[in-house]
Amino acid sequence: MKTKTLLVALATLLIGSLCFWACQKEFDINESEYISEKDATAAFPEGIAEGYLIGFHNTPDPALILRAGGSIIRSYNNFPVLHVNIPEQALAGLSRAPGISFIEPNQFWSIFGNYSESCPTNNLVCAEGQIKTFHMSRIGVQAVWRSGVTGQGLRIAILDTGIDGNHKDLKDNLASEGYTVIRTGPPASRHWLVDPNGHGTHVAGTAGAKGELKSSYNALLGVAPGVTLVSVRVLRENASGSWADIAAGIDWCVDNNIEILNMSLGGSESSSTLELAIQKAWNAGLLIVSSAGNTGVEELRYPAAYEQVIAIAATDQQVDKKATFSTMGSFVELIAPGSRVFSTHINDYGYHYMNGTSMAAPHVAGVAALIWSANPSLTNQQVRDFLQNNTECLGLPTNHQGHGLVRADKAMGIETGRVKGLVYADNQPVYAANLTFTNGSNTYSTTSSGEVGYTIIVPPGTYTATASFNYGYDPVSTSVTVSGNEIKEINFSFTEGGSDPDPVYNITGTVTDAEDNSALPGATVSIDDTNYSVTTGSDGSFQILNVNHGSYYITASLAGYIRETKSISVFENTVVNFVLEKEEVQPPLNQPPVADFSYTTSDLTVTFTDLSHDPDCEVVAWAWNFGDGGTSNAQHPVHTYGAAGTYTVTLTVTDNEGATGTASQDVTVAEGNGGDPDEPVLSIDIFDLTNTSNPQFARV
Numbered sequence: 001m002k003t004k005t006l007l008v009a010l011a012t013l014l015i016g017s018l019c020f021w022a023c024q025k026e027f028d029i030n031e032s033e034y035i036s037e038k039d040a041t042a043a044f045p046e047g048i049a050e051g052y053l054i055g056f057h058n059t060p061d062p063a064l065i066l067r068a069g070g071s072i073i074r075s076y077n078n079f080p081v082l083h084v085n086i087p088e089q090a091l092a093g094l095s096r097a098p099g100i101s102f103i104e105p106n107q108f109w110s111i112f113g114n115y116s117e118s119c120p121t122n123n124l125v126c127a128e129g130q131i132k133t134f135h136m137s138r139i140g141v142q143a144v145w146r147s148g149v150t151g152q153g154l155r156i157a158i159l160d161t162g163i164d165g166n167h168k169d170l171k172d173n174l175a176s177e178g179y180t181v182i183r184t185g186p187p188a189s190r191h192w193l194v195d196p197n198g199h200g201t202h203v204a205g206t207a208g209a210k211g212e213l214k215s216s217y218n219a220l221l222g223v224a225p226g227v228t229l230v231s232v233r234v235l236r237e238n239a240s241g242s243w244a245d246i247a248a249g250i251d252w253c254v255d256n257n258i259e260i261l262n263m264s265l266g267g268s269e270s271s272s273t274l275e276l277a278i279q280k281a282w283n284a285g286l287l288i289v290s291s292a293g294n295t296g297v298e299e300l301r302y303p304a305a306y307e308q309v310i311a312i313a314a315t316d317q318q319v320d321k322k323a324t325f326s327t328m329g330s331f332v333e334l335i336a337p338g339s340r341v342f343s344t345h346i347n348d349y350g351y352h353y354m355n356g357t358s359m360a361a362p363h364v365a366g367v368a369a370l371i372w373s374a375n376p377s378l379t380n381q382q383v384r385d386f387l388q389n390n391t392e393c394l395g396l397p398t399n400h401q402g403h404g405l406v407r408a409d410k411a412m413g414i415e416t417g418r419v420k421g422l423v424y425a426d427n428q429p430v431y432a433a434n435l436t437f438t439n440g441s442n443t444y445s446t447t448s449s450g451e452v453g454y455t456i457i458v459p460p461g462t463y464t465a466t467a468s469f470n471y472g473y474d475p476v477s478t479s480v481t482v483s484g485n486e487i488k489e490i491n492f493s494f495t496e497g498g499s500d501p502d503p504v505y506n507i508t509g510t511v512t513d514a515e516d517n518s519a520l521p522g523a524t525v526s527i528d529d530t531n532y533s534v535t536t537g538s539d540g541s542f543q544i545l546n547v548n549h550g551s552y553y554i555t556a557s558l559a560g561y562i563r564e565t566k567s568i569s570v571f572e573n574t575v576v577n578f579v580l581e582k583e584e585v586q587p588p589l590n591q592p593p594v595a596d597f598s599y600t601t602s603d604l605t606v607t608f609t610d611l612s613h614d615p616d617c618e619v620v621a622w623a624w625n626f627g628d629g630g631t632s633n634a635q636h637p638v639h640t641y642g643a644a645g646t647y648t649v650t651l652t653v654t655d656n657e658g659a660t661g662t663a664s665q666d667v668t669v670a671e672g673n674g675g676d677p678d679e680p681v682l683s684i685d686i687f688d689l690t691n692t693s694n695p696q697f698a699r700v
Contacts, residue, residue: 050242052091053273055102056080068094074244076251078280081273083244102272109267109302110240111160111199112291112358135206135337137446139363140409140457141223143416144370146442151224151369153376156207157258158362159249159265160200161239163231164346165193167201169209169221173229179252180233181245192231197239198346202354203264204229205344207362208369221343223366223408226373230258235265243271250277254284259372262365263290263303264358270302282308287372287380289365291357293327298399305331310368310384313400314338314360317452322400326357334387335394335401336363340449367408374412386411409457417482420455421491423448423467428550430469431569433492437463437480450551450567460484467492507544507568509576511536511556520580523558528565556580591615593655595663603672605640610651612663617655625650627667644671 051073054065060082062072070086083106086094095103136142144150155175165174178192188194195201208229211221234249235241246265253261261281278288292313293301304311313332316323317339326338338360345352364387371386372378378386390411391404409416423433433448439461448454448467460483468475473494480490511523519540526533527544530552536542549571556578557563564578593614600607606626612619624632626639627647641647650664 050106050244051083051085053102053104053106053244053247053271054082054084054086054094054100055104055272055276056082056099057101058099061099064094064097064099074248076247076277078251078254078284079247079273079276081247081276083247104243104272106242106244107267107269107271108240108242109246109265110238111235111265112294112301112356112361135341135363136221136223137444137454137456138337139223139367139405140407140414140416141367141370142444143409143414143457143459144412145225146444146459147412147414149370149374149412150226151208151366151373152226154224154260154369154373155228155230155258156224156260156262156362156365156369157230157232157249157253158200158204158207159232159234159246159253159261159263160195160203161197161235161237162192162195162200162233163204163229164195164198164201164344165191165231167205167209167344167346167350169211169344169350170201170204170229173208173210173222173225173227175228175230177256178231178233179249180231181241181248182233182236192233194233195346196237197235198352199239199264199354199358200231200233200235202341202343202345202352203262203358203362204231206341206359207262207366209344223363224369224373227366227369230256232258232261241265243273247271247273247277250274250281253286254281257284257286259286260365260368261286261288262362263288263309264356264361266290266293266301266303268299268301270300270305274303275306278303278306278308282380285380287368287383289361289368291361292329292332294325294356294358295327296325298328300329300331301327305329310334310364310387311402312336312338312357312361312364313402314355314357315394315405317449320394320405322396323355323357325355326360326400328397328399330399332399333402334364334391334406335396335404336360336406338363364406367406367411370408371411407457414459415484416457416459417484417486417488418455418457419465419480419482419488419490420453421489422451422453423469423492423494425469425473425494426548426550427493428552429453430494430551431567433467433469433494435492436466436468438466439463458482465490465492467494469494503549504546505549505570506573507547507554507570507576508573509542509578510540511542511558511578511580512540513561514579514581517579520558520561523556523561523578523580525554525556525578528553528555590617590655590657590659592659593617593619593653593661595651595653595661597649597651597663597665599649599665599667601667601669604642604644604669605638606649606667606669607638608636608649608651610635610653612651612653612661614655617657617659619653620656621654623652623654625652641669644669 060080065084068090070084072084074083180190180192182190205221207222208224208227209222210225232249234246289310290304292304292311303309311331311333313335314323314326315335315337323339338357339355340353341359342353368383372383388403392407393404394401422429429451431450435446435454437444437458444458446454446456462481465480466475466477476492511520513520521536521538523536525542532544534542534544547570551569553565553567555565561580562583596611598609622635624637627649646666646668648664649667652660652662654660
């Protein structure tokens with residue numbers, strides 16, 4: 001079962017800033033759709049945090065907020081919550097009002113896909129516009145397309161940073177309607193079809209872009225290329241969004257009955273508002289898909305951990321293993337490709353590689369659209385069941401993969417087999433080799449990925465399998481017969497077709513600091529698994545001469561910086577630039593204090609001596625529990641018990657880093673000449689009462 005969490009928190013909020021990229025787009029903009037600069041300033045005055053979210057048991061009561069000195073920022077149509085500004089001192093009293101169910105600060109969630117790799121000019125995939133990736137073929141979508149199902153008639157809402165409305169592979173699939181929470185800046189910069197970050201555009205492309213057809217490619221980029229993409233811009237340029245804004249996006253989706261919601265975002269804190277919003281969306285028949293998180297450990301991440309959300313983990317580039325960054329947990333429901341995913345972007349080339357569970361989620365949203373478009377009478381729960389019950393088990397623990405790898409062909413009941421293998425040139429695995437499997441008029445295609453190779457899923461039959469590669473290599477073809485549920489391995493090896501049998505090229509570039517773009521002299525640049533290794537000069541530049549053509553991993557490293565590795569294909573003189581980030585120096589972990597004490601007794605009176613110590617800090621606070629209800633915060637207290645007996649005395653000490661240590665001892669006291677069981681319990685803290693600077697003075 002997934003964990004439901006109700007968060008009632010009264011805390012100081014972060015003060016967000018809105019700063020967004022502005023550029024004129026080709027689509028029409030209706031300025032009346034936006035809140036004005038004046039209205040936006042009134043809603044969020046300078047110096048005031050972005051308020052609180054107040055939930056009501058039934059209908060919200062704005063008058064209650066106004067009487068408490070607050071103001072209403074936003075209300076919602078489908079759940080009883082108000083987003084308000086209110087004085088902090090009014091919160092305690094307001095929380096006791098009978099109609100209020102929760103109060104929480106308006107905190108932030110962010111994207112789960114911030115690891116990226118640029119698309120260099122000499123990259124074959126980018127430079128030649130080849131838009132097919134092995135992720136599509138691995139989850140069996142091409143067989144579904146060949147059956148005529150592409151997601152037509154379905155809408156996927158991308159709750160993200162926006163979508164680039166002018167991208168050539170997206171604009172034909174974009175809905176004219178959409179939603180934005182951006183309130184400031186010129187109208188053109190606030191539109192839902194503007195993406196100043198690129199994350200939303202990348203996610204949208206994976207879910208349902210319609211790529212250009214190429215002479216060597218009969219494939220489309222997105223999982224569901226016939227779907228309608230709806231941009232719901234709830235995140236800011238820095239890829240974070242407030243709970244209130246994300247809830248507003250969900251509220252709009254419910255109002256407009258958008259069938260599938262993709263939320264490649266989240267955080268470690270649960271929001272009562274967003275849990276309620278998602279419950280309402282699910283109850284309205286919508287399907288919600290979210291990324292599981294990029295922490296790489298087992299922990300809850302929201303909204304993925306909510307019961308009504310399909311939580312998606314990520315495979316690595318080898319597809320059949322969990323990506324190291326992918327969060328684990330019992331809430332994980334499915335796993336999908338999430339490493340080095342190639343999709344649409346806002347950069348100059350229009351495409352980008354990105355890693356993260358953010359990239360995995362839209363694969364599942366797209367498959368859900370394929371299922372639902374072919375079976376429009378299904379409920380959201382039935383679509384979810386189809387996804388769960390038609391996966392491929394990768395042999396991973398359940399908290400890594402959930403039910404398994406999403407498979408579009410299995411979910412659609414299409415019988416298929418799988419072919420995988422490596423593509424070699426000069427005995428080295430190569431990147432971006434094009435592979436086509438043709439049976440009559442049907443062609444299935446994918447690309448190779450170095451030592452990872454390729455995987456393609458096709459219906460049973462006999463195929464002409466062809467691997468092709470540019471730069472002087474002849475295509476290689478073979479006949480392959482594939483049976484249903486069969487896994488077959490076919491490798492390809494290219495032969496040289498040009499006049500130069502063994503060309504060599506030069507690799508040049510620079511290594512710079514990510515923070516200030518300064519040159520990094522003395523950095524080592526080496527080609528993995530070879531003897532090529534050079535050091536950057538005073539200007540941060542390097543050159544590696546006479547490199548045999550082929551595909552390589554090249555790495556730049558320097559003490560104090562995080563090493564960076566890139567994959568390159570060397571079939572001409574090649575430029576590779578590195579930008580290194582400084583390593584964060586982690587302070588040593590604080591060791592907790594060790595509590596200890598001794599004592600002496602005199603009748604019913606006990607004198608305690610603190611013997612505690614801290615290995616790396618100092619003890620700054622003492623908390624004594626004498627076992628009879630008496631307590632003290634002195635370092636060396638004296639305590640008189642009211643009766644003879646044995647008492648368990650506990651000392652808890654705290655160091656200057658906030659760590660604690662505890663020790664307990666049984667102390668036995670007996671009445672003597674001075675003992676009187678009827679005397680009241682007396683506890684004396686020993687410190688200098690004349691020294692008002694002593695921190696203990698305030699406790700007198």
